[in-house]
Amino acid sequence: FERREAGSDGLAGNARLIAEPAYRRLLAAEPLLRRSIPALIIIFLLVIAVLRFLSLMHERDDVERDAKAILSLAAGQLASSISVDASIATTPGATQDLLEGISRQGAMGRSHVLAVTDGAFKIVAVTPQSTGWEGRSLDAIAQGGQPLFMFGDRAGVMEISIGGQDWYAALSLANGRNGAAAALVPQDAV
Template identity: 95%
Template sequence: MAKADAWGAPGGTAFERREARSDGLAGNARLIAEPAYRRLLAAEPLLRRSIPALIIIFLVVIAALRFLSLMNERDDVERDAKAILSLAAGQLASSISVDANLGSTPGATQDLLEGISRQGAMGRSHVLAVTDSAFKIVAVTPQSTGWEGRSLDAIAQGGQPLFMFGDRAGVMEVRIGGQDWYAAVSLTNGRNSAAAALVPQDAVFYTWRKTVSLNVTLFVLTAGVLIVILYAYFGQAARAQAADRIYLEAHQRIDMALVRGRCGLWDWDMVRGKMYWSRSMYDMLGYEPCDAMLSFGEVDEIIHPEDGDLFQLANRIVAREIDHIDQVFRMRHADGQWVWMRARAQVIDPEAPEIQLIGIAVDVTEQRHLALRSEAADLRLRTAIENINESFVLWDSAQHLIMCNSKCQQD
């Protein structure tokens, strides 16, 4: 069948702005999904390339921010720990300087150490010690350390500046028993005694390390969830593409079957006044196929006015007077000829609030012409039989009378 542009259809403008499409979905699926699906199709290649990069950037940014936050927190913990040691050593040295006999009385010195160690900022891991002028420990708390009577400079390796400059050396890192400690030493006036405050670094950063472990665990879980989501996205995208391809192939097969059968699919939305045609319907009428919905007026415009009113039929269906149609009518071809169509359709759900009519329209032009030719041939045959001068009778194999002329009836 030759194709013609609807601009050339006689007196018709219903299909003048229709455009054919061949990308993405087809049929009713496109109508339902437009325009969001087309935007998704256009953005999908960019999304497939950008989503993995965005997830990696997100994880890197989160990791960098948490790393900087944890390092700042570690600096704060270290600064607070050093400040506590400096204050404790200074307070202990000041108390010994005020009472000159305090350093020479072990019992009073031990009470002083225990009193300072019970202050809120001091923990069980802190060690306070009082030494003589030779840095020999005369009192220590807790006593379980076993440092009493030993030389502090021998216990704390790498802390020589502390014993030389005292407070001016600040808080230093020293090695005690193979572990890293923070130590602060404060010398009394006259350097007769010294006060020392120490704490192991493991104890200082214990809570911070737990926070780091928790953050690392949460980060790993977050990364794992995002990776699973990414995998699910690509899997779903692949399945969606496969489903679209299968649907398009099935739709093309149905269209091919409809074209070969010289019939077209109608999907009529009575509430919205829109109608969907399959590609085969456009082919039968010679118009360019399109995926846009047709209005009642556009379809009614190409129906022969003597064969019924589409609006009247729609009103009867909406009024629920009928729930199906079986009607023969003529529709105008794109080249101006009339094509006989037989439409059969059924309401999908008569009880639904929105009426949806679906069915097929079959091209019966050849059958109509054949019936007319058969009728004309039969009329010529009857005329010829009547003009015979003799009686004429036609019987079938069962001896049933088929035909006779008037001469036979008279005889």
């Protein structure tokens, strides 16, 4: 039994020889580690803040992309409804019902504007939000939307200016360019 005890003391001695230098270095570095803790906390908080900022920017891009998709789909559906039944564009009550129906289906807010125009882009019907636009030319109201009026759907959703305010707009041309459907929303509402 005596040898076992001596052997175990030797093992502890070997472990002490191996661990002692690392322990001494750790003790020597302790003041430096204590001083670095506040700096490490600040760095950690900065990393979290940057990640949160990037997350919010990504979320904002998603919201903007969704708003543009809704505008494009609403303008396309409105133009296809007009193309299927051309009498809708000439009947004010039917056109207004169509505008309100598409607005409800697209879950559009009060700030969204849907408009139906004739071939010269004169507004025939518009959602109640902007009834002052009815009878006016859409290309005169909207600044910077020339590609929309030339290319329709192919121009995509564009940023335009109406009355000094920035808007997103989508325009779809009905069959034979006899009319058009526009969906607009102020950028502030997105």
